[in-house]
Amino acid sequence: MFRYVAALFMVAGLLTGCGERKPVLHVYNWADYMKPSLVRQFEEEFNCRVVIDTFDSNEAMYARLRAGASGYDVIFPSTYMVQIMQEQGMLQPLNPDLIPNTAHLDPAYQEMAADADCTHAVPYMISNAGLAYRADSVEDVKPSWAMLDRTDLRGRMTMLDDMRETIGAALKYLGYSLNTRNVEELEEARDVVIRWKRNLAKFENEQYKNGIASGEFLLVHGYNGDIMQVMEENEHVVYIVPEEGVSIALDEMVIPVDARQVELAHAFINFLHRPEVAAENTEYVFFLCPNAAAYELIDDELLNDPSINLEPEILARSEVIEDLGEDNRLYTAVWDEIKAAR
Amino acid sequence: MHLRKPSITEWLITLPSLIWLFILFLIPTLIVFAIAFKPPDPWGGIGSGWTLDTLRSLANPNYPPIVYRTIGLSIGTTVICLSLALPTGYAIARAPAKWRRILLLLIVIPFWTSFLIRIFAWKVLLHPDGHLKQFLVFLRLADEQSMLLYRPEAVLLVMVYTLLPFAVLPLYAASEKFDFRLLEAARDLGATPWRAFREVFIPGVRRGLLTAVLMVFIPALGSYIIPDLVGGPRSEMVGNKIAQRTFVDRNLPHASALSAGLTLAVMAPMLVVLMLQGRRRDALET
Amino acid sequence: MKRSRIPLFTTIAVLVFFYLPIFVLILHSFNASRFSGSWEGFSLHWYMRLFTEREIWHALRNTLIVAASTTVVSVILGTTAAFALHRYSGRLQRGHYTLIYTPLVVPDILMGMSLLLFFVAIGMSLGLFTIFLAHTSFCVSYVAMVVLARLQDFDFSVIEAARDLGANWWTAAWRVLLPLLAPGIAAGGLLAFTLSIDDFVITFFVTGPGATTLPIQIYSMIKHGAPPLINALSTILLLVTFIIIWLVQQLSESGRKDEHV
Structure with missing residues (x-):
């Protein structure tokens, strides 16, 4: 027996022995949100190793950090979550000298950002959450949230397992603001989501991509870039932006106070805003990096795609999710009732 | 039990495991109960002071459906597992020695293969374009649009699948010790096979039956991954709620209160079974 | 007298039920289609892809580190615990037994939750070390139970014989008892190793940055990876499991033959 244990230790020793000297950058990001070869390029250029963990909603990421996950160097929260983390003193100030590439940022989107002059956060990608369907199985498609009422698709549809996105979709469907603090509007939205829920297979943040690709689901609520990544491989999948308006999110890059590789983290943020890197990344993940110098390098067709650059009248009806402070509880309560409803 | 002071050697070999489990099992469990009496703060921390509000909020009408579903699915799993495991344990115990080993293996x-992979295998099998669905459509038991996954029935099926070995093994162990001549005697006295099975065999393997109930029912109550992966919006169980409170809602006191409730719910059947087994042992000894 | 065939048919049905999904999984690992619905021809493509997935190898490395350390520590703690439980009785051992028995029946999610709160409360940063602590905490109980069962079947006259020959209890235990108990301890260690390798729920609660184990990796692949890749990985893991079970069978078989000589 002792021989086996010794052998196990030797295996473990061999495995740990290799390449541990290099500094390790711990990144906490959304899944499928960065071109893998760019990460390799960064590793070679800066002689380090990048370890990426993924989260599937801002709330899940924040809760993980609160529940003791410390030691991440770069995190990618959306604007409203940047505000929360900033208020909670979880972020460290950025050193502008180490991120000169922020000069390329598109000023149009800078207004949406948590802080316009990049003191704590640098914008990474713009996304919106709409609907996708299988063109080979679904007929009479209307670009509207009302699609979720289609009983002929019962059991084959999903919505995001994300309270702000999903309640937000119902609020938009009703013509309200998705940042409302009005209890009656929220209750109305709750009843809509409960009605939709009867038609859903699942509340799901990640599996919907495979699900719609494999035909398991016929209509899903998801992020534009994620769906476009699926569309690249599967011609039957189509993304639609509901005309009632959608949620727009700006995901940003932040460095938490307990980061271990602060300098490397700055280098990573700066690297992702090199125009050629930003362009290559956008062409892979199909989310728009708000880097004006990169626009010239991106294929025009992609740049002008209405699911990336929303049409003006839909844009006017769309909103960015904001932090509601104490009133977050209203959403949690409504979300609980939705989850418990039959 | 005679009273006597533990010797130094006894302390020496007891303390390592005792201290380890005291620090890493008992104290954490007590912390769960303690935090259930703490208020949450809106930013995901644990508030200061003590409160009963967290416990009171468990009476909130959103919880009972989830609790009933959890208990219902667990009872369903236990009943199905037992009704499959009883005849299986019996058949293996009665098989020729050579076959018995192979069947047991x-x-x-x-049970030795990865838990997640066994669940994933069902996702593949129950896929709407998968073979099973096509077969069911062929038999006219399902139509093209029906969905096998993401419903409570799928959760029940996969729970039975992962927990069935835990029911078969104790029932086999009990059946092996059972004197099968009793069954033949019952048949000679004119009992039908079913009656002999029910009135002679089942009481004979009672202890194994109780162990099997514990081994299936308790893990079923704590299910989390199965409803998460194959369940839909109507198959949430208490385990999912605990995970949601911890990892999404950043409400640790709430998660603790739920966990404390589940711990008590788990201890109850265990105590009942231990008492039943104890009473039986007393009855045998007198 | 004719025996009922129902038990036999139930057993066959149970075995089909057990192996059908595994069989379908293996079949699909050779499917050329990227989406696991329909069959589009035989391919080894997914097995080739596995070797280039860096994350899987990283996770495997973490899993083995945790499992090896868990095995060693829980074998030491579990074996001493079993000795104490077997040799002594009294209030201390009754408390000890309860503390060892309870983790066996507490659902994973409760153990994960309580350990997470504990680590947060004492401010320990989450990572491979906390996973190791958590795994050892439930593996100790399994090892102790397996070794205790062996001790209860053990013929203690050998010890008496050794002591008659002048050995004190500890020498007798170390030189005679331990070697004879080695198969039991090895069985406990093997159990601890497999439980550690396969644990998802507890690990999911106490894992930290970069500390991804194989089950965590598989879970995230189920959530957003390519299904055929998981099929291929599963098939390889199944194969490894079968080989290990076969080896253990062979070892215990040869052990049994030695005893007869």
Whole structure:
């Protein structure tokens, strides 16, 4: 027996022995949100190793950090979550000298950002959450949230397992603001989501991509870039932006106070805003990096795609999710009732 | 029990495991109960002071459906597992010695394979374009649009699948010790096979039956991954709620209160079974 | 007298039920289609892809580190615990037994939750070390139970014989008892190793940055990876499991033959 244990230790020793000297950058990001070869390029250029963990909603990421996950160097929260983390003193100030590439940022989107002059956060990608369907199985498609009422698709549809996105979709469907603090509007939205829920297979943040690709689901609520990544491989999948308006999110890059590789983290943020890197990344993940110098390098067709650059009248009806402070509880309560409803 | 002071050697070999489990099992469990009496703060921390509000909020009408579903699915799993495991344990115990070993091995192998992979295998099998669905459509038991996954029935099926070995093994162990001549005697006295099975065999393997109930029912109550992966919006269980409170809602006191409730719910059947077994042992001894 | 065939048919049905999904999984690992619905021809493509997935190898490395350390520590703690439980009785051992028995029946999610709160409360940063602590905490109980069962079947006259020959209890235990108990301890260690390798729920609660184990990796692949890749990985893991079970069978078989000589 002792021989086996010794052998196990030797295996473990061999495995740990290799390449541990290099500094390790711990990144906490959304899944499928960065071109893998760019990460390799960064590793070679800066002689380090990048370890990426993924989260599937801002709330899940924040809760993980609160529940003791410390030691991440770069995190990618959306604007409203940047505000929360900033208020909670979880972020460290950025050193502008180490991120000169922020000069390329598109000023149009800078207004949406948590802080316009990049003191704590640098914008990474713009996304919106709409609907996708299988063109080979679904007929009479209307670009509207009302699609979720289609009983002929019962059991084959999903919505995001994300309270702000999903309640937000119902609020938009009703013509309200998705940042409302009005209890009656929220209750109305709750009843809509409960009605939709009867038609859903699942509340799901990640599996919907495979699900719609494999035909398991016929209509899903998801992020534009994620769906476009699926569309690249599967011609039957189509993304639609509901005309009632959608949620727009700006995901940003932040460095938490307990980061271990602060300098490397700055280098990573700066690297992702090199125009050629930003362009290559956008062409892979199909989310728009708000880097004006990169626009010239991106294929025009992609740049002008209405699911990336929303049409003006839909844009006017769309909103960015904001932090509601104490009133977050209203959403949690409504979300609980939705989850418990039959 | 005679009273006597533990010797130094006894302390020496007891303390390592005792201290380890005291720090890493008992104290954490007590912390869960303590935090259930703390208020949450809106930013995901644990508030200061003590409160009963967290416990009171468990009476909130959103919880009972989830609790009933959890208990219902667990009872369903236990009943199905037992009704499959009883005849299986019986058949293996009565099989020729050579076959018995092979059958036992065949039952144990799935238990040795990765838990997540066994669940994933069902996702593949139950896929709407998968073979099983096509077969059911062919038999006219399902139509093209029906969905096998993401419903409570799918959760029940996969729970039975992962927990069945835990019911078969104790029932086999009990059946092996059972004197099968009793069954033949019952048949000679004119009992039908079913009656002999019910009135002679089942009481004979009672202890194994109780162990099997514990081994299936308790893990079923704590299910989390199965409803998460194959369940839909109407198959949430208490385990999912605990995970949601911890990892999404950043409400640790709430998660603690739920966990404390589940711990008590788990201890209850265990105590009942231990008492039943104890009473039986007393009855045998007198 | 004719025996009922129902038990036999139930057993066959149970075995089909056990192996059908595994069989379908293996079949699909050779499917050329990227989406696991329909069959589009035989391919080894997914097995080739596995070797280039860096994350899987990283996770495997973490899993083995945790499992090896868990095995060693829980074998030491579990074996001493079993000795104490077997040799002594009294209030201390009754408390000890309860503390060892309870983790066996507490659902994973409760153990994960309580350990997470504990680590947060004492401010320990989450990572491979906390996973190791958590795994050892439940593996100790399994090892102790397996070794205790062996001790209860053990013929203690050998010890008496050794002591008659002048050995004190500890020498007798170390030189005679331990070697004879080695198969039991090895069985406990093997159990601890497999439980550690396969644990998802507890690990999911106490894992930290970069500390991804194989089950965590598989879970995230189920959530958003390519299904055929998981099929291929599963098939390889199944194969490894079968080989290990076969080896253990062979070892215990040869052990049994030695005893007869």
